[in-house]
Amino acid sequence: MQKKLLLILTVAALAAALAACGGEQPMHSDAPATDLPTSLTTQTEPAAQTSETTAPPETTETTESASGDAITSLADWDKLNADGTYSDRTRAFLGRFLGENTTGIAEFDTVQISDYRIARLEPEVGINRLLFTFTVDASGLDTLPPGRYETVVEELRDLAMTFLGDDPRDAVYPANGESCDSCAETYSELLASCYIWHYPAYGAWNAENCGVFPVNYIVDRYGNHDKMAEDTFADLAERLFGFPRELVGRFSTTDENGRRWVYSGGLGGIFYAVRAAHRIETDGRHVLTVQYFADDNHFVPSVRVEYAFGTDGEIYGTTVVGDSPYKPYGVN
Numbered sequence: 001m002q003k004k005l006l007l008i009l010t011v012a013a014l015a016a017a018l019a020a021c022g023g024e025q026p027m028h029s030d031a032p033a034t035d036l037p038t039s040l041t042t043q044t045e046p047a048a049q050t051s052e053t054t055a056p057p058e059t060t061e062t063t064e065s066a067s068g069d070a071i072t073s074l075a076d077w078d079k080l081n082a083d084g085t086y087s088d089r090t091r092a093f094l095g096r097f098l099g100e101n102t103t104g105i106a107e108f109d110t111v112q113i114s115d116y117r118i119a120r121l122e123p124e125v126g127i128n129r130l131l132f133t134f135t136v137d138a139s140g141l142d143t144l145p146p147g148r149y150e151t152v153v154e155e156l157r158d159l160a161m162t163f164l165g166d167d168p169r170d171a172v173y174p175a176n177g178e179s180c181d182s183c184a185e186t187y188s189e190l191l192a193s194c195y196i197w198h199y200p201a202y203g204a205w206n207a208e209n210c211g212v213f214p215v216n217y218i219v220d221r222y223g224n225h226d227k228m229a230e231d232t233f234a235d236l237a238e239r240l241f242g243f244p245r246e247l248v249g250r251f252s253t254t255d256e257n258g259r260r261w262v263y264s265g266g267l268g269g270i271f272y273a274v275r276a277a278h279r280i281e282t283d284g285r286h287v288l289t290v291q292y293f294a295d296d297n298h299f300v301p302s303v304r305v306e307y308a309f310g311t312d313g314e315i316y317g318t319t320v321v322g323d324s325p326y327k328p329y330g331v332n
Helices: 074-080 088-095 108-109 168-172 181-195 216-221 232-243 243-249
Strands: 002-007 112-126 125-140 146-156 160-165 227-229 250-256 259-264 276-278 286-293 303-310 315-322
Touching: 074 088, 074 112, 088 125, 088 146, 088 160, 108 160, 112 286, 181 216, 181 276, 181 286, 181 303, 216 227, 216 232, 216 259, 232 243, 243 250
Parallel strands: none
Antiparallel strands: 002 276, 112 125, 125 146, 146 160, 227 259, 250 259, 276 286, 286 303, 303 315
């Protein structure tokens, strides 16, 4: 049975991972790819850190600045930005669509835009904005096919593009309302705990891979405050992940009374929404299929990953079911 899930995460810009939670994983395919027609979400929060779930933005009303500053060539950027309102990141963001791609993602080079207009907008709640109107003549991106588009570009922690009217990304990943709330909660807390997207199979943890074990996830979800007794942590790590008890000492420290504790450390910033679909296996396991993206605005897909969860909170590991030459944006 296939169910679709809209999953919105705004859980922080990638910070330095803790010693017990970090490191990149290789991207390889463990199973054949399958279609994932699921929902689109976008970054809507300003630079302030947050761990709350937010709703997609409503259509933005645009008001050009009183000066009416606008350009039709990126070569005139300095005229548009004479007062230095907009950052170099904004120019680079526009450049990825206008023949000055510096992202390292070749798919942006396939986008051919014949004419465009970039106009200043009045800031909104302290966020600098531009109106970017353009015509795509040819494109290798399913998420940005030929057509005429009007968008608002906002300077958030990363740049965010909002389409005024139909969003072409929705045609590739249409929204669907059904969900598995418990799967979404487990996945979001797991990912937010240390920004690791790929985990070993249940019971396959060892001294070589324990550096990516989600210590924060167990302490934050099942503990009190920011610490947990070593024995309690060992019990949960063994039950939820099949983690060897003898390795738990790598994560614990001794207090002045001789008791051993495992501590959680918060990671700040913002993580971007992904698209996910849910299904139930015949053995009762719940499988959440997650599509990651290579860029900050969900134009280029990265790896597609299956997360398997047990009915009692067990996490059975991850399986890459869709290859990509690009690692997921914002996570290790």
